[in-house]
Amino acid sequence: MVDNVILSEYVSVGFKGGPHFSTDKVTAVNNQERRLQNQSIARHTYAWSQRNADSAIVETLRAFWFDRRGDFKAWLLKDWTDFEIVDGAIGIGDGVTAAYQAAKTYTAGSNPYVRIIRHIKSGTLVVKVDGVTQTLTTHYTVSATGLITFTGGNIPALDAIISISCEFYVPVRFDGDAFMASIPQSLPDVLDVDDVQAVEVIP
Incomplete structure (x- = not known):
């Protein structure tokens, strides 16, 4: 189930990612390749990882992460590369x-x-x-x-x-129950964030 809760578009612009398929590949001794498609529907994945990010943006993302209880509740993301x-x-x-x-x-x-x-x-x-x-x-x-x-x-x-x-929006959930942030040395008004991930929720 996806809540119609939308992450601020100002924050979502920091997410990078896109669609993924899953394909198994087997190479024979003669170097011919066989491919098996594991999924016919592409699944979108994203990551928000920034250095020296404005602390206000990071706090907005952190508050949203708390609201969603980490991985628990799905939400809507604007994919600025395809929306x-x-x-x-x-x-x-x-x-x-x-x-x-x-x-x-x-x-x-x-x-x-x-x-x-x-x-x-x-x-x-x-x-x-x-x-x-x-x-x-x-x-x-x-x-x-x-x-x-x-x-x-x-x-x-x-x-x-x-x-x-x-x-349109992409229905996603956070992928990972940890929010990792740090303060760069001598830069108190910015924060580093390590790999906040999101993955598409397929109904």
């Missing part, structure tokens, strides 16, 4: 289907990757059908898990393209 969708297609109408899940598709060839987006930043969602902007509550509703449902007579027609633009 938005711009006119991304999420489905094609068939005249019957009313609900479409928010998602982001990464394409660089013939093997696109579809990432489910469940935590949309409030006030940023724009939904379009064949390029025409729809109105929240009048044409559609959106759930807390990013499911967009068209209402009444607003179900997308056959072959209509449903697209969205929005900002």
